[in-house]
Every structure is written in C-alpha cells, then in structure tokens.
Amino acid sequence: KAGVTQTPRYLIKTRGQQVTLSCSPISGHRSVSWYQQTPGQGLQFLFEYFSETQRNKGNFPGRFSGRQFSNSRSEMNVSTLELGDSALYLCASSSLGGRDEQYFGPGTRLTVT
Amino acid sequence: AQRVTQPEKLLSVFKGAPVELKCNYSYSGSPELFWYVQYSRQRLQLLLRHISRESIKGFTADLNKGETSFHLKKPFAQEEDSAMYYCAPPLTGGSYIPTFGRGTSLIVHP
Numbered sequence: 001k002a003g004v005t006q007t008p009r010y011l012i013k014t015r016g017q018q019v020t021l022s023c024s025p026i027s028g029h030r031s032v033s034w035y036q037q038t039p040g041q042g043l044q045f046l047f048e049y050f051s052e053t054q055r056n057k058g059n060f061p062g063r064f065s066g067r068q069f070s071n072s073r074s075e076m077n078v079s080t081l082e083l084g085d086s087a088l089y090l091c092a093s094s095s096l097g098g099r100d101e102q103y104f105g106p107g108t109r110l111t112v113t
Numbered sequence: 114a115q116r117v118t119q120p121e122k123l124l125s126v127f128k129g130a131p132v133e134l135k136c137n138y139s140y141s142g143s144p145e146l147f148w149y150v151q152y153s154r155q156r157l158q159l160l161l162r163h164i165s166r167e168s169i170k171g172f173t174a175d176l177n178k179g180e181t182s183f184h185l186k187k188p189f190a191q192e193e194d195s196a197m198y199y200c201a202p203p204l205t206g207g208s209y210i211p212t213f214g215r216g217t218s219l220i221v222h223p
Contacts, residue, residue: 003156031204033204035213041215042199042213042214042215042216043199043201043213043216044213045210045211045212045213048204055204056204056205056209056210056211057210058210059210090157092157094204097204098203098204098205099145099164099203099204099205100203100204101147101159101162102147102149102159102201102204103158103159104149104156104157104158105156106156107156
C-alpha cells in the first residue's frame with residue numbers, strides 16, 4: 001500500500017497570506033488527522049476528519065480550518081498567516097480513528113516570513 | 114480528559130546501557146496508549162501499542178495502572194535507537210483532545 005502523502009513538502013509564505021495543505025491518506029482509511037509539530041511544543045492536535053465530518057478539534061484559532069472529501073483526501077487551510085504558524089504540519093490517517101494506529105505523512109514544512 | 118506527559122526532553126546514554134523513557138497518563142476509562150518514534154529524516158511511525166503486548170526492536174512497554182505509567186524500556190541501547198520518541202493516546206473524538214507527549218529525544222553514544 002502506498003503511504004500517506006502530503007503536498008507540498010515545503011512552502012514559504014508571508015504574513016497575512018493564506019495557505020492550503022493537502023493530504024492523501026492510505027487507501028481505505030477513513031480517518032485523517034492533522035498535527036502541528038514545533039520544537040518547543042511537540043505535536044499539537046489540530047483536528048480529525050472522518051467520512052467528511054470533523055470529529056474532533058484542538059485548541060487552535062479559527063484561522064485553522066480543514067475539510068475532507070468523499071475519497072478521504074483532506075485539506076487544511078490557514079488564513080491570515082502569522083510568524084508563529086511556521087511549523088511542520090503532519091497529516092495522519094487511520095482506518096477508523098478511535099483506538100487504531102495512525103500512519104503519518106512526511107509533513108509540509110511551512111515557513112512564514 | 115486524557116493526557117500523557119513525558120517528563121524528560123532529552124535522554125543521553127551509552128551503547129549497551131539500559132534505557133527507560135517515561136510516560137505518565139491521566140485517563141478516564143480504559144486506557145489505550147502508543148509509542149511512536151521518529152528517526153532522523155524519517156516520518157513518525159508506530160513503535161508499539163500496549164494492547165498488542167509485543168516487543169519491537171527490543172523495546173517493551175507495560176501499562177501500570179497503579180502508577181498510571183506506560184514507560185518504554187530496552188535493556189541494551191543501540192546507536193540506531195537514537196531518535197525522538199512520543200507517547201500518545203488514541204483518537205477518540207467528542208470533547209476529548211488527543212494530546213501527545215512533548216517527546217523525548219534519545220541519544221545513544223558509541
């Protein structure tokens with residue numbers, strides 16, 4: 001099976017812009033989660049989608065949003081970028097979420113200048 | 114609410130020494146915990162989960178409900194074990210936010 005893929009792998013944006021990140025889960029997986037990884041904070045949960053519905057959301061401002069399509073692919077959007085949004089954004093898929101193992105993508109490195 | 118904490122940011126040992134990476138949890142309900150590992154320039158991947166009770170790459174982790182711990186142990190560390198290790202709860206939805214531990218960087222010196 002092909003692993004979780006994320007595009008783009010690297011992105012440089014300026015403050016105030018918006019960005020959309022994409023994640024393709026493992027075939028057959030219906031749960032997709034997004035995380036922000038930074039050296040100081042570790043992995044911070046952003047949200048989880050399951051069958052096109054947001055099932056859970058972390059403590060991030062409304063500038064962070066996401067969606068999932070019928071083929072389970074997911075996108076994450078960050079509007080009005082701030083310098084502090086610079087991070088590695090990880091996507092993970094699992095069969096059904098819940099207590100299943102998560103499979104992580106390589107991440108998208110976002111740099112905000 | 115469910116939360117895991119990893120008290121050590123960095124653990125430095127010599128090859129052949131025993132290793133214990135600590136993870137404590139606060140949990141309501143029946144716990145299900147995971148250890149994920151991230152080697153340099155590789156993606157995060159599952160190392161082991163408590164429900165499987167397996168030994169992976171020589172690592173084991175036992176759930177201790179009395180101490181609310183899920184420490185990761187290996188009797189003899191190898192240089193290739195150097196990596197970032199994360200203790201993690203499951204995704205369970207609702208008002209619970211799955212919070213990974215902040216990670217422990219393990220460095221094994223030759």
